[in-house]
Amino acid sequence: MTAQASYSLPEDIVGLNGPVEKPAPGTLPLRGDLAHIALAKNYLAAHYVIPQRRRIGDTAATLKLAMRDDAGNGTTLDAGQEIELLDCAGDWAWIACGPAGPSGYVRLGMLASEQ
Template identity: 60%
Template sequence: MSGATREGTEYAVPAGVLGLKGPVEKPAPGTLPLRGDLAHIALAGSHLAAHYVIPHQRTVGAAGAELRLAPRADSEAFTTLAAGSRFELLDVAGEWVWGCPGPQGPSGWCRASELATEGA
């Protein structure tokens, strides 16, 4: 993906924006939507990842959503997203989804059932 743009998205990557210029400090877990295997497309010009993902726009359900660092019930929730707020889904693993409210974070795992049903 060398400077390509993805038309029709909020996170189009402008031509020439790719090309990291040296080491970048690794953000703390749960901050930016960045993992070793993937990252939010908006981070393509500033952080290196194996894959960049264009998020699927979702909405947090009526009870809110608890973000966790791991996709497990015994992983402590570090923040709660308000009901009706935006959730950018980046990955799905069974009953768990990984994402963020936006490219600035925070990012984490929540149960898919904590998101509003599409089209509802």
């Protein structure tokens, strides 16, 4: 079973007070449809997710800025590094190193097996 990250859920009304600058791709774990729960007070998304803790597998993984092998590269994460799994689609996982990022996509096979 995978352990979940421990983040406190917002206790009061969540709302925005004006325009918010969109972060650069590969930084904060924020998409138009989904965002890390820790960003709920500052960013609007259709849904928020409480991430699951996982690890990068036996080889380093370079984050992709989109779910394509030819997408731009983001940060490279070390083998065995702890990450937060936010979403899976097909053979791709959207992951982050925490609510401050970086974030991006890796093939599911790049993650260590669940124990």
